[in-house]
Amino acid sequence: MVPLSWYIVLSALMFSIGVFGFLARRNLIIIFMSLELMLNSVNISLVAFSHYLQSMRGQILVFFIITVAAAEAAIGLAILIAFYKNNPTIKVDEINLLKG
């Protein structure tokens, strides 16, 4: 029997790796992907809790999180494409048009 804390530790490790990728990379697409990584780690934690507490609420919330993550990825990448038409770069430290 796998203890619940193992699932939570795995979720925490994946989340902090996602935080590192979000804060440290220059490429905007990799930043989007580490955002999806963070959402997936929360999904793992929710399904584990739902299994160990014998409830369905965790899995229903995972269903909605997957839906919202898909919508957010679509709109985020559309914004990226719209921005790329003006300024052909995707490195975050070169996106400084508003810098005073």
Place this chain on the structure above:
Amino acid sequence: MSTPQVFFSYFAVSMTILSLLVVTRKNPVHSVLWMLVLFIHIAALYLFLNAEFLAAIQIIIYAGAILVLFLFVIMLLNLRKEETEKRFQKQWLYSVGISVIFAIFLVLIVGNITVIPPPGQYTVEAIKAEGHIMTVGKVLYSEFLLPFEIASLILLVAIIGAVVLAKKRLE
């Protein structure tokens, strides 16, 4: 260690290594491919937790739609991989420090959870008796009907927004 624990140890080690590989590759296409392997491992972990419908949804939506969207955008932007470009920002050591402190914080506090479950309604046998899709459907359409309809509105907004934001302006 019992057999489920051996299986879970493989999943835990491989998912940590895969997520490190996702965030550190130079070529974004390599990152997307490692993320595909990571999503299949996550779906296998959902199967491990008796959530078959969520495993199928994970592969269909995440691996089949979102990653394909990422690949299309990477190909659309036509990025040329330059060998001398720096991958990480100037302050990447601070991000390593922040995420390590965060990881230690989370693992020490949240990793000591022991759950004494009150006898919940949806035990593994009860879910297996009806099938996971039937159970999810029953709960989703009765108790969570309003969030379900709002989720459909969110998807509508996403469709319209993506088309409006990314289409070519006719001058």
